[in-house]
Amino acid sequence: MxxxxxxxxxxxxxxxxxxxxxxxxxxxxxxxxxxxxxxxxxxxxxxxxxxxxxxxxxxxxxxxxxxxxYAPIDRFLLGISNQISHSEMTQLEAYCIPxxxxxxxxxxxxxxxxxxxxxxxxxxxxxxxxxxxxxxxxxxxxxxxxxxxVNAIAIRAYWVLKRQDLSQTALIEAQIHFDRSLGVNGYGWIFPVSTQHDLIRLNVGVGVWLDEYSRLKTNIIQLFKQFIHNNETTRQMLSQAVSQQPPKVFPLAxxxxxxxxxxxxxxxxxxxxxxxxxxxxxxxxxxxxxxxxxxxxxxxxxxxxxxxxxxxxxxxxxxxxxxxxxxxxxxxRKLSSMNYLLIWLMKRNPRVAQQITHAVAGVIPYNEVLTSLKY
Structure with missing residues (x-):
């Protein structure tokens, strides 16, 4: 051997x-x-x-x-900050684990x-x-x-909130929010990562692609702060946070x-x-x-x-x-209205909502989504 x-x-x-x-x-x-x-x-x-x-x-x-x-994940939310969102349940269970x-x-x-x-x-x-x-x-x-x-960069922070300050949905839902301040393909996320106790730990962060990052003319830490301030969900959670760790930057390939x-x-x-x-x-x-x-x-x-x-x-x-x-x-998705149109379709067409959610959750491959959306 x-x-x-x-x-x-x-x-x-x-x-x-x-x-x-x-x-x-x-x-x-x-x-x-x-x-x-x-x-x-x-x-x-x-x-x-x-x-x-x-x-x-x-x-x-x-x-x-x-x-x-750990946190079992049964729902996935896709949204555009403060505009439109859709939450879809999955029959299979994902996880968030530090x-x-x-x-x-x-x-x-x-x-x-x-x-x-x-x-x-x-x-x-x-x-x-x-x-x-x-x-x-x-x-x-x-x-x-x-x-x-390396062709993308991200930043994340851990926040701790009291269970009583979060809805039951927030404990089982992975949220992804597109935000124009992060570029066309950039997004922010809110993931519960520890939900077994009365104090709940969340992973909150943003990711941007380097081909767009250079045009944003600011650094990733400022983009993170801007997303937190602009997004109603993160802004409310931050106001209720018991503690928060400093954000850390990491590259993506x-x-x-x-x-x-x-x-x-x-x-x-x-x-x-x-x-x-x-x-x-x-x-x-x-x-x-x-x-x-x-x-x-x-x-x-x-x-x-x-x-x-x-x-x-x-x-x-x-x-x-x-x-x-x-x-x-x-x-x-580089077309300016495509993110909005995608979520709009999810809200109105259960089949599209299920296909997109299952692709994000890793149940079905993207090439099957592209094929199915033609019909």
Whole structure:
């Protein structure tokens, strides 16, 4: 069996490590930080993500049993700040889980499957200098956005509110608010992430794409403050907050065209391969699934060149069509009235509302939405 190094122990790396170790490979999982460790993000775990981690033996009942903080999500709201919104219930359940908690669950699964772990920082594409290229037969690059092509930026803060100050819907609903101050494709979010106790923790943030950010002529912190001030929902929640942590900024590596995910015996997965959803910024599902499919490429191949070729093929087969559909929708939304029209249609057409909500929640792929909306 080949020796495999997985650089980065986030969801993508742990998924690849779990499946490769289960297949009998000698797997070294490395990360620049020891576990448990935090990661700044929106904390949303889509329905597709929940299905993906089930392949690692993590099921919803395990999350409820093992996670110290979580929030089951049964509703998704899409809206335009202070103008129009639509909330739709989903039959399947998503979650919001602080990454400090979620990543630890996946890490423990990878270690339990047989991965060995070391703390090591690997600089960008410096495989030869640090001896990895000669020491291992295959290198899986799962270093996250730092190894990908950054094309978006986001910021999030944690707020704590009393349960009595929130509606029951607010405890189970992931809210996404488009806001012109954030650019055509920019949006703000309000996600409950810990709802088991009397004090409720929310993840509140905004995301903007770099091609629009440069035209906004302000920094991300000011955009965050502007969104909070302009949006009626966030403004009210902030007035009731018991405490709030300072906001933290983080980059995103969303999908791009003409993506190559293999280079020699280096396989890029997750954010390192720009697999984050270009519409919602959700990256967990594709990260976990890319780890699984990269492991399959290793298992079905006899040489490094075959591994690289098969991983590129599996990427194109399982990810590219949906990511291209999302990029087409993103381009379509550049028309100034498109966000409003989209939500207006959702309010008036139950089928459209269900399709859009299920796509955002990760139940159905975007390319199916594009097809269904033609009829």
């Amino acid at each position: 080949p020796k495999i190094a997985i650089v980065g122990a986030g969801p993508a790396g742990c998924s690849a490590g779990y499946h490769l170790a289960k297949s009998g490979h000698e797997v070294t999982l490395m990360d620049k930080n020891c576990f448990p460790r935090d990661k700044v993000c929106g904390d949303g775990i889509s329905i597709e993500s929940i299905q993906a981690v089930s392949m690692m033996g993590i099921y919803p009942q395990d999350i409820r049993k093992l996670a110290s903080e 990454r400090f908690v979620f990543d630890q669950l996946l890490y423990e699964k990878a270690i339990g499957a047989g991965c060995s772990f070391i703390t090591q920082s690997v600089r960008r594409n410096d495989w030869h200098h640090q001896g990895l290229y000669d020491a291992f037969d295959t290198i899986v690059d799962a270093r996250g956005v730092s190894a990908g092509e 969303t999908a791009k065209k003409g993506n190559r995910v293999a280079d020699g015996k280096v396989l890029r997965i997750g954010d390192a391969a720009n697999l984050t959803d270009p519409l919602t910024g959700e990256g967990i599902a594709n990260a976990v699934l890319s780890g699984f499919h990269a492991a399959q490429a290793v298992n079905m191949s006899n040489t490094p060149s075959a591994i690289a070729e098969n991983w590129q093929y599996l990427y194109e087969s399982h990810f590219e069509a949906d990511l291209r559909a999302a990029l087409r929708i993103k381009a379509f």
